[in-house]
Amino acid sequence: MQEGLIVKALSGFYYVRPEDGGDVVACRARGLFKKRGESPLVGDRVRFEAKDDGSGEGTVVELLPRTTELVRPPxxxxxxxxxxxxxxxxxxxxxxxxxxxxxxxxxxxxxxxxxxxxxxxxxxxxxxxxxxxxxxxxxxxxxxxxxxxxxxxxxxxxxxxxxxxxxxxxxxxxxxxxxxxxxxxxxxxxxxxxxxxxxxxxxxxxxxxxxxxxxxxxxxxxxxxxxTPGFSSLEFPEMEAEDLTEAFPEFAELSNGCKFRGCLHLTEPGCRVTQAVAEGEADPARYENYAAFAVEIRDRKRRY
Structure with missing residues (x-):
């Protein structure tokens, strides 16, 4: 059994580049992945078996642990x-x-x-x-x-x-x-x-x-x-609006100075982030986008 990297997924085949740098092998995934609700992704490090009939095909047998996983793109x-x-x-x-x-x-x-x-x-x-x-x-x-x-x-x-x-x-x-x-x-x-x-x-x-x-x-x-395919819009995952600060490094650092824990940096008094924006320490356009995203996440959570 060999280890390799999935470099492309197309029409039910997973194209695996062997770790030793050999030719790419077009693999199908074992049925057990479907039973487990798993699906190989491009970027997965896998163990696979290549057929010995010279066809250049094989089978993905095992997915090795992932460090990250994106949904869009997969x-x-x-x-x-x-x-x-x-x-x-x-x-x-x-x-x-x-x-x-x-x-x-x-x-x-x-x-x-x-x-x-x-x-x-x-x-x-x-x-x-x-x-x-x-x-x-x-x-x-x-x-x-x-x-x-x-x-x-x-x-x-x-x-x-x-x-x-x-x-x-x-x-x-x-x-x-x-x-x-x-x-x-x-x-x-x-x-x-x-x-x-x-x-x-x-x-x-x-x-x-x-x-x-x-x-x-x-x-x-x-x-x-x-x-990856081009995108024109993206949605945030299911999350709390309070967690959005972590996606804006400059605001995450400033939030330590907010008066209230869990501050959304919208209308709360004593907010260090809105103070920084007003005083020119932080970019106002970045803040406007942060605020729009926070409202989007909060309102979606209320609807559902």
Missing amino acids: IANVDTALIVFAVARPDINRQLLDKFLALSELAGLRCVLCFTKADLLKGPDGAPNALAAEIDALRAVYERIGYPVYVTSAKSDADVGGLLREMDGRISVVAGQSGVGKSSLLNRLAPGLTLETNEISEKLGRGKHTTRHVELFRIGERGWLAD
Whole structure:
């Protein structure tokens, strides 16, 4: 019996890369997984048996313990989330960006932020334009919180080396707003890949979904990166609104100074978080998104 990593799941087959670096084996899962209510995921480390008939097929026999598990996208053992948004075309949706970051924090993932299409930050004369100043300010907001931030372009290798170092020895998932160039970025991170890409729909102002399944690709010598279908909305898991603070690192630190334990940082007196926002210590847009998420979680819990 061998051990390996599931790098793709498609049409009932689990494609396993053997630990010794041999050829990928197309495996079916044993029926006992279904009886247990279990399902192998891309990113799972497994034990499998390969057929000796030269077919390149086999059977997944055992799932090894997982460190993390995501539902959307369905993937296991990820430790880093590469959150990708374009500087423009489509415009940055701050609420969606903060929701991706919050959900990644709640899942226990380390977050790296990447802004693509850096070529749009220069005017016809090659000088930085007004958008460049906006992105610099936005980058400063997230770097101050502690997130590594990179700005890339499909037309150059700027910051690609830094991203590769961030993902060295890790299983990373790439996610973000549709049409931001995730597949183009993957093609640059892993030369030789030819993932399908599509231009932004001028009529709709958003990208077409070009990725139909989750798949891991080798990045450098020791890293794996998952390309995933593009998303336009995400929902928080069942949770208490009070726990949302942990998804916003800067507010989690400030909350120690709140007057009341379990403060939601909405209308409570003596709230250190709202004080910090009012005094310019914390980003007001981040707080507005936090407050919207807290109300969303609280109201959903009341309905159900």
